Amino acid sequence: MRIRSRRPWCERPSLRRGAAVLGSALAAFVVTSLAVAGFTASRTGGPMSVTTKRIFSGPRSTYPGDLRDASSGAAANKTDQLDYDDATPAVTGAWASAFSASRFYQIDFNSPRPGGLPTSSVNFNIKYASKGGGGSGNACIYKIEVRRASNDSLLGTLDHSASPLCSTGTTYRVVNEDISAYVTSTDIANDLRIKVFGYETGAKAWNIEYATVTGTSYSSWTLFEATVTDQSTGAATTTTWALANAEGTGAGATIYTDTNNWPSANPSTSRYLQFTFDHADLPAGAVVQSVTLKNVWRDSAAPGNGGTLCNYFDVYNGATLVESHGGNTQATALSCNNSATTWQTDTVNLTNVDTVAEANSMTIKVYYWIAPLCGGGQNPSCVKSVTDQMQATFTYYLD
C-alpha cells in the first residue's frame, strides 16, 4: 500500500500562488481604501442666477420714409412710394400677360432691427393693382420668393401658381403673406429680399401702393424698402430710396433735390424739408442712450458771388418741439455750403431725444436759406439743396 505523506498547505505550489495573488489584491485594496477614505468636506454656495439683457446696447440706423418738401412754402408729399398707403403708388414697367421666370419686382428692405432676436408674425404686405390703360387687365402675383439680400439665397417660396393672386383691374388688392417660417430672426429681417413674380393679363404696368414687411420682436416693427429692382419688363432697373445711403455720386436716383430755390437772406419757418422717422420701432421699456442725426447735403448749384446755402433744424415729437440745432443767421447756422460738388455732412447728437416715444415719432424740419442773400444783379444765385442721405442712429438697450 502506497502511503502519501500529508504536506502542509503552504508547501503546495498551487495554493501558494493563489495565496500570493489574494494577498496582493487585499493589500492593494487596503492601500487604496486608505487613500480614498480620508476625511473630506464640502460647502455649496449660491445658487446665483444670471440673466442677460433682452437687447444689448448698440446703434441701430434707419432713414425716414416720409419726406415732405415745403421749399415752396407748402408741404408736398415726396414720401417713398412703397412705404405708405397714401395714394402715391410706385409704378412698374409693363409685365407680360402670363408668368415669366425672368420678370419680377424685387425689394431689398432696410436694416433697423437689433440683431439676434427671435421674430414672430412676420408678414410681407403688398397693395397692388393694374395701372390701367387701354387693354389692361388684372395684376397677378404668381409666386413670391423670400431671400437673403446679402447673397440672394432662397429662404422660401410662397407659390400661388395654381391660383394666382390677382387684382380686379385697377382695384387694389391687399395681400399679407405670412413669411414667419422663413424670417425667424431679426438677423434675417435685417437682410431681407422679397422677389415678386407676376404678370398683368393685359401686359400692362402695375401700381404698387405699398410693399412693406411687418413683424414683432418685443414690439411690432415695419421694414421699408431700401432698393428696388424692377424687372417687370424683363430688363432690370434698380433704384435706391434717395435718402437711404450716402452714395456721394449725385446720380439722380440716389439724391433728393428740393423742388424750389430756398429763400434769400433769412430762413422761413414755412419753407423747409421735413423728415419723419416713424419706424425706429424701439420697444417699450427700451433705454435710449443716444440719438444721432446725419444729414449729407450740398447745393444744387454754386450760388457764386460770396453766397452760401445755410441751414438749421428743429426736432419734433409730433407737434412738440424737442430741440433745435443752429440759428437763423449765417454766423449761427448749423452749417453752410457754397458748393455743388462738395458734400456737407452734419452729424448732430440729439440729446433731448431720450425716450422711446420721442425716438419712435421723431420729425426733423431742416430750414435752408442763402446767405447773405440771393437773386438779382451781382448777388449770389438762389439755389436748391440736394440731400444725399438723412439718417438717424438710435443707440439703446432693453433690460
Added chain:
Amino acid sequence: MTSVNPPTRDGLAAAGADNKAIMRRASFRARKILLSLAALGAAASIAGLGTFATFTSSTSTSNTIASGTLSLTAPFSRLGTGASPIAPGDTMQRALDLSYSGTISFASATLTTSASPSSLLDTDGTNGLQIAIDKCSQAWTEAGPPYTYTCGGSISTVLATRALIGSAIALSNLTLTAGSTDHLRVTLTFPSGADNTFQNKSSTVSYTFSGSQRAATDQ
C-alpha cells in the same frame, strides 16, 4: 549518477516502521518542551506570589483616542446674489468667507460649478461667463450693491480666469489650516466679445467648494 529503484513490499513495510519511529521521537520532544515550559511557569508564579506578598504596586493608564473633524463652512457669502440684466463686458463680484472650522487642516481644496437651468451663458466656454477667484489677506471691504470689493491687505490669486463651469477645479493659495478663514472674492465676467446670440439668456449657477484632509501623521 544515482539510480532509483522502485520500492519492494518489504522495503515499504520497513519505511512505515521508520516513519512511526520518527513521529514518536518528535512527539516525545514536544512533550519535553511543554513540560519544561510548565515548570518554568510554575516557578515564575511562585516567585511572583512571594514578591506580591511582600510589596504591592500598580499603575493604571487610560489612553483616549478621538478622531478630529474636517469641516468647511461659509460664514459669509454673497454667492446667492444674482445679477440681471447683464450685458457684454459686465463683471459681477461676490465675496465669500471660506472657513476651515474643524479640528483637522485641509490638504487641498477644489471648486465644482454647475448650472441649472443652463444656457449659452454657461455652455460657451469662450464668450460665456468666466470665473476668477482672489483672496485677500483680510476681510474684503464691500460696497454696493451692485457689489464691489477692495482689499486692505494683500491679494493673491486662488483661481485664474477660466470658463465658469468645471469639475474639481484646483484652487491655489488657500490657507487650509484648521480654524482659519480665507476671504475670497469670486468675479464673474461676461466677455465683451459675446454677440447678440447671448441676449435674453439665463443661467443659475451653484458653487461647491470641497476639501480633503491633510496627510496622515504620527500622533
